[in-house]
Amino acid sequence: MEESFEVFRRNITRLRKEKGLKQKELAAKVGIGGKHMSDIVNNRSNPSPEVQKKISEILDVDWSDLFLERSEIRSTAGESVRSSDIFLGIPFMSTPTIGEDNEPIIDINTQSHFAYSKEWLNAIGCPDDMVVYRVQDEAMAPTIPENSIILIDRSQNKPIKFKVFVVWHNGKMLIRRCIPAGSGVAFATDNNPQDIIKNKDCTVIGRVLNMSQSDL
Template sequence: MLGRRLRTARRRAGLSQHELATALDKDRTMVSHVEGGKKFFSLEVVIEAARILDTSVDYLVGLSADPAPASSLVAPGVPDASTVRDLPGIRWVEVRGLAAAAGGGATVLGEEIEGYLAFRREWLASRGIDPTQCVVIDVMGDSMEPTLPEGSAILVDRGQRRRRDGGVYVLRGEDGLLVKRAIRHRQGWVMASDNPAHAPSPWQPDAEVIGEVRWMARSIR
């Protein structure tokens, strides 16, 4: 539905795929894939596309047949859960304001919701991920590079807190929030960094596992 509606709204606005992609700071191929139903935009991009095309988010995602920009999927300001509705094939995951540190620790997991990211239901289900147990936060520091570069967005599955050898986790320890890889040695568990410049350290006895990192994304520029 999003693809067909996006194409209709774009043509009505007199824009080419290249022009819309430029306005959205996206590649033309991405717009083509979304219009063809092969990919999805994040909620933030859908909202921006609706603004550029002078239509409503509800129209683009198939909740309304009226293309007039009357309502939005997300209320103005910081959205809350009651303003976000799941769509066929899509689930939304909260984006929290505070980052987790791959290096020196951040303080605590932010309670403020900055927005939402869209994930395909099929992708989540195939990996056994419950989106209601997930949160998206940013990575600070370089200790998990090149796997998780600084500034990466990560999907943290708070339903998966049991340590798995080789798994990457967000932890709350004496240094605040950290992102580390769990490695099991004969001597016990170790908090390891993927960046060889950062030495591994014994697993902190009081470290609380917030959740397992299941996905990441980053800007290429």
């Protein structure tokens, strides 16, 4: 994923210059501070999906094309290649609400997506039930800090030792690592493995496959 963001940064700089915009002018049009834009183009921060889309609108390009090398936008025959042939947009999951029997009610926002390389998704098996989520108070710092964007495979709802999962416990969604506990497993944070949630006391929402840093 970092390679995709490297391409994204290069394209921002190239397209900004082609439009005759200074970096601080682009930042102002996008609605972010000059330092934030500097952090984005200098690989100190990855922009949120909202900022990515705003940048693409200002630069008059398709959002997904910002992640393409110039040579990838056209095929060898000179015909246009759709960005959807290279990237797959994964929908965002909203923070679950509490339903009957304290179980989570999960809402998927099909109007908002985060783009992942199809080649990378195929390499990990391209699960059928993937969502992305912006981490809030569920963070598991320092492994997964607040405001990260995580890719969740909801089809993997069976605990696997030492993997990171999103779980539902006492009406809250939490990010925890699956650890051995006696003859079974439990879930705990990386910085406090003694703070354990027993497997029988929570519902596994899905396994975390990927984490990207993101700033609003």
